[in-house]
Amino acid sequence: MVDSALVWISLTTLVSVVGVAAVAYRYVRSTEYRLEAFAVAVVFGGYGLELVMANGYLPGKSLLGAAVDPWAVIAVVVAVVSLIGSDRLRRWYRGRQGGSR
Numbered sequence: 001m002v003d004s005a006l007v008w009i010s011l012t013t014l015v016s017v018v019g020v021a022a023v024a025y026r027y028v029r030s031t032e033y034r035l036e037a038f039a040v041a042v043v044f045g046g047y048g049l050e051l052v053m054a055n056g057y058l059p060g061k062s063l064l065g066a067a068v069d070p071w072a073v074i075a076v077v078v079a080v081v082s083l084i085g086s087d088r089l090r091r092w093y094r095g096r097q098g099g100s101r
Contacts, residue, residue, distance in 0.1 A: 012045075016042075022041075039082050
């Protein structure tokens with residue numbers, strides 16, 4: 001039977017790399033950051049790292065293991081900042097206010 005953990009680790013790593021590439025591509029093209037892609041990269045990178053440690057490919061009791069928890073906090077902060085700063089949230093909020101009157 002195939003161990004599906006390696007498949008999930010590969011998929012999360014791939015999504016994280018694509019997110020980093022999207023941030024880099026956007027910055028090169030227009031010299032502005034897209035924090036949504038960065039949030040996706042951080043979330044999936046942290047999740048992939050957690051899967052690697054949970055399956056025993058890296059030791060959990062190390063400096064790397066201590067770095068996983070801050071990744072989750074950074075991911076939440078970046079996601080919130082990107083949502084607050086995005087035009088989509090402003091448009092949604094204006095639409096909700098206009099629709100409730």
